[in-house]
Amino acid sequence: xxxxxxxxxxxxxxxxxxxxxxxxxxxxxxxxxxxxxxxxxxxxxxxxxxxxxxxxxxxxxxxxxxxxxxxxxxxxxxxxxxxxxxxxxxxxxxxxxxxxxxxxxxxxxxxxxxxxxxxxxxxxxxxxxxxxxxxxxxxxxxxxxxxxxxxxxxxxxxxxxxxxxxxxxxxxxxxxxxxxxxxxxxxxxxxxxxxxxxxxxxxxxxxxxxxxxxxxxxxxxxxxxxxxxxxxxxxxxxxxxxxxx
Amino acid sequence: xxxxxxxxxxxxxxxxxxxxxxxxxxxxxxxxxxxxxxxxxxxxxxxxxxxxxxxxxxxxxxxxxxxxxxxxxxxxxxxxxxxxxxxxxxxxxxxxxxxxxxxxxxxxxxxxxxxxxxxxxxxxxxxxxxxxxxxxxxxxxxxxxxxxxxxxxxxxxxxxxxxxxxxxxxxxxxxxxxxxxxxxxxxxxxxxxxxxxxxxxxxxxxxxxxxxxxxxxxxxxxxxxxxxxxxx
Numbered sequence: 001x002x003x004x005x006x007x008x009x010x011x012x013x014x015x016x017x018x019x020x021x022x023x024x025x026x027x028x029x030x031x032x033x034x035x036x037x038x039x040x041x042x043x044x045x046x047x048x049x050x051x052x053x054x055x056x057x058x059x060x061x062x063x064x065x066x067x068x069x070x071x072x073x074x075x076x077x078x079x080x081x082x083x084x085x086x087x088x089x090x091x092x093x094x095x096x097x098x099x100x101x102x103x104x105x106x107x108x109x110x111x112x113x114x115x116x117x118x119x120x121x122x123x124x125x126x127x128x129x130x131x132x133x134x135x136x137x138x139x140x141x142x143x144x145x146x147x148x149x150x151x152x153x154x155x156x157x158x159x160x161x162x163x164x165x166x167x168x169x170x171x172x173x174x175x176x177x178x179x180x181x182x183x184x185x186x187x188x189x190x191x192x193x194x195x196x197x198x199x200x201x202x203x204x205x206x207x208x209x210x211x212x213x214x215x216x217x218x219x220x221x222x223x224x225x226x227x228x229x230x231x232x233x234x235x236x237x238x239x240x241x242x243x244x245x
Numbered sequence: 246x247x248x249x250x251x252x253x254x255x256x257x258x259x260x261x262x263x264x265x266x267x268x269x270x271x272x273x274x275x276x277x278x279x280x281x282x283x284x285x286x287x288x289x290x291x292x293x294x295x296x297x298x299x300x301x302x303x304x305x306x307x308x309x310x311x312x313x314x315x316x317x318x319x320x321x322x323x324x325x326x327x328x329x330x331x332x333x334x335x336x337x338x339x340x341x342x343x344x345x346x347x348x349x350x351x352x353x354x355x356x357x358x359x360x361x362x363x364x365x366x367x368x369x370x371x372x373x374x375x376x377x378x379x380x381x382x383x384x385x386x387x388x389x390x391x392x393x394x395x396x397x398x399x400x401x402x403x404x405x406x407x408x409x410x411x412x413x414x415x416x417x418x419x420x421x422x423x424x425x426x427x428x429x430x431x432x433x434x435x436x437x438x439x440x441x442x443x444x445x446x447x448x449x450x451x452x453x454x455x456x457x458x459x460x461x462x463x464x465x466x467x468x469x470x471x472x473x474x475x476x477x
Contacts, residue, residue: 143301144325147317148339148384158338162329240329240364 027209035213044198045217052183052194052218055111059118060179064172066119067126072164074127075134084127091124096182100189109190121182126171133167165237173230180222246315246387248275248420250298252307254445255290267293268305269447273439277387278418280458282431285441291424292322294446295392298422311388315420318386322393324373326365332376333361340383351379354409371402378406382413389414389421395430407433415459432469433461450476 011029018028039045074081074088100117107113137160145155187196195214202211255268267290275281283291296302298309299317326335336351337343352358355375365373374394381389394410395403411434414421423434431438438452452473456465 140321140323140325141327143296144319144321146301147299147319148380149317150338154338154341158327158330158334162327240366 024206025208027212031209032212032216035209036217039210039213045214048193048195048198048214049217049221051191052187052196053221055115055118055183055187055194056176056179059115059122059183060172060176062115063119063122063126063179064168064175067123067171067175068130068164068168070123071127071130072134075131075137081131088124088127091120092128096121096185100182100186104190111191114186114191118179118182118186122175122179125178126175129167129171129174130164133164136167137163162237162240166234169230169234169237172233173226176222176225176230180218246277246312246420247310248298248315248388248422249308249310250274250294251309252294252297252305254307255293255297255302255305257293266445268297269442269445270307271446271448272307273448273451275420275422277420280414280421280423280434280436282423282425282435282438283441284425284428284431284438285446286443287426289441289444290446291441292392295390295422295424299390315387316384318381318384318389320374320377320381320391320394322396324365324370324377326373326376326380328365331362331364332357332368332379335365335376336380336383339380340385343383348383351382351413354412355379356409371398371406374398374406375409378410378413382417385417387419389419391421391423391425393425394423395425395427403429410434411458428470428473432466432473434458438473452476 014026015029018026023031036045070084074084099120100114103113103117103120107116141159141163142155145159150159183194184196184199187194188200191197195218198214199211202208202214249272251272252268253270254266257265257267259265271294273281283294285291293302297305298311299319300309326332327338330338333348336348349358352361355378357372357375357379360368360372360376365376368376378394381391391410395406398406407430414434421434423430425431432454436454436458438454440449440452441447442449454469456469461469
């Protein structure tokens with residue numbers, strides 16, 4: 001109910017602002033909706049959305065799994081932490097644009113280059129979050145698992161993983177938003193389809209309704225993925241915790 | 246089976262760089278079916294000794310001989326349950342092969358039947374301790390280690406739990422090592438008592454109790470207790 005209210009407030013503000021600024025700079029909600037419907041009926045919307053989503057999914061999974069593994073290793077093994085830390089700092093502070101441009105120069109304007117570049121941008125934050133989570137692991141529970149001679153995999157699954165789950169969820173959430181921001185830049189610079197490509201075209205034509213149509217649809221998709229996938233996972237991972245008042 | 250502890254010393258380097266002697270030379274042995282009790286003041290190094298015996302701390306001088314195949318059941322001072330697993334899952338994760346009948350029997354003795362599906366965060370300390378006890382006994386241990394299992398419980402509850410532990414310990418021939426600072430625990434549950442000095446811990450006296458555990462009624466316990474108090 002509260003969400004609905006805040007959403008209608010947003011729509012109302014937009015509509016009023018559109019009346020003041022004028023349709024060329026800020027089209028009204030119905031104008032944007034018309035473009036969305038037109039693009040959807042022609043199928044172009046779904047094609048571009050699909051292409052972008054596929055890139056997001058691939059890069060996200062790649063960066064999350066690799067980042068979690070490296071982060072866990074760096075949290076557990078001091079040597080790995082020492083060796084990896086300078087690279088981590090470099091990657092963390094490297095602008096996304098540099099990574100993307102270099103990837104396109106070295107690997108050509110290919111799909112692999114785009115996905116790798118997006119994944120590399122997300123990788124360091126996943127590593128940092130998981131390393132922090134690993135450092136915060138409860139040593140006393142590790143000892144318990146050792147004393148009771150739990151096999152490694154069982155101990156990892158039941159003792160370690162539940163402690164890392166909130167960190168994985170946090171990293172997934174922040175990572176998804178990061179990937180979503182970067183994927184458009186990668187598409188704008190070197191892909192012939194996807195939401196980023198469409199926004200590039202709309203920018204060149206100064207076609208604001210089209211620009212908003214694509215951005216808002218994708219924002220909606222992200223919102224749906226957040227509420228249907230990420231939040232339930234988070235809730236499940238933390239169900240044993242007493243609820244916050 | 247036999248546990249032989251022969252520690253010649255253990256030092257600890259503090260963050261400030263000073264070395265402290267935590268354990269002086271300590272040696273004793275324990276047979277199957279025997280309950281050894283380590284009694285000493287708080288902070289004397291009992292827990293350090295346990296960690297060494299359990300193989301959690303390898304930075305010491307001396308040797309610990311226990312059969313490598315010996316299963317260990319441990320009740321830590323804090324219950325150390327997995328907060329994200331239910332009571333039953335906590336027990337089953339340590340003892341995956343336990344039969345339903347055995348598990349029910351354990352839960353019955355420890356009065357946990359109503360709490361099987363609860364999470365540890367929903368339990369009082371007394372109940373959480375019982376779950377930790379259930380877990381330790383569920384693995385059918387060859388070596389049972391109890392680290393202050395009754396600390397910070399009120400007298401009535403501690404008394405009841407002490408009786409439950411006595412029942413469970415009597416039900417199985419194993420080496421049991423109990424660490425406590427309470428003479429009540431020692432005279433009710435122990436066969437041989439080792440009195441420890443303040444840090445660095447060494448054994449001041451070894452006192453066997455000749456009356457078998459099962460035959461100790463209130464009167465016998467009072468006599469043993471009086472006898473022990475007279476010694477110190």
